[in-house]
Amino acid sequence: ExxxxxxxxxxxxxxxxxxxxxxxxxxxxxxxxxxxxxxxxxxxxxxxxxxxxxxxxxxxxxxxxxxxxxxxxxxxxxxxxAQGKAEGVAEGVAQGVAQGKAEGQVIALRGALKSLLRVRFGDIPEPAAQRIDRATQAELEGWIERSIDSPSLPALFGDDAAPA
Known part of the structure; x- marks a missing residue:
């Protein structure tokens, strides 16, 4: 019992x-x-x-x-x-969207910087264009700010990587 x-x-x-x-x-x-x-x-x-x-x-x-x-x-x-897979897909989509936005911003900053530099200094030398194409978002933002009063491309980049 x-x-x-x-x-x-x-x-x-x-x-x-x-x-x-x-x-x-x-x-x-x-x-x-x-x-x-x-x-x-x-x-x-x-x-x-x-x-x-x-x-x-x-x-x-x-x-x-x-x-x-x-x-x-x-x-x-x-x-x-099934729940884990659905959560993984949702997380992957969210990460993909965030990464796509960040990459889109960097592409837009590169285009804006090249346009500003063409207006200020004329044609952009290939080494400078390549450096812009490899730059991070933070570098691009800094160069855009300095492009306003920089006397030359080498001065903008802070070295001789982009000859005038």
Missing amino acids: LSAGSDVLYQVLPALTTWFADAPQASLRRSVQVWINALLARGASERALLVVDSVEEGADMKGKLDTWAEEFEELGFQKGC
Whole structure:
């Protein structure tokens, strides 16, 4: 009577099934069936979730519960995988959009700087154009600010990388 429901399913019921198969005793079998139903009812609080009609059925229930547990575990795994995949796709899209915006800003800054430099200094020498094409956003922003009052391309870049 003090046994846990899992003890009954995994240890007691298989032993009783074997014993009753060898020595059928109808009144004892019925008493055990009532006891199992009482255990199940107690575990399910006010309403019985499972009612066992025989000791053999109780023993068979272990296999069914194990199968159900495996199926629910697989369903949970599949749901978790699907959710993880959806979250990964959403995160990837968000990162892609952010990266695309940043790259777009750098491209726009390169174009703006080259336009400003052409207006101020005429044709841009190839080494200066290549340096602009490799520049980071921070470098481009600094060069745009300095282009307003820089006397020459070498002065703008702070070295002789872009001859006048």
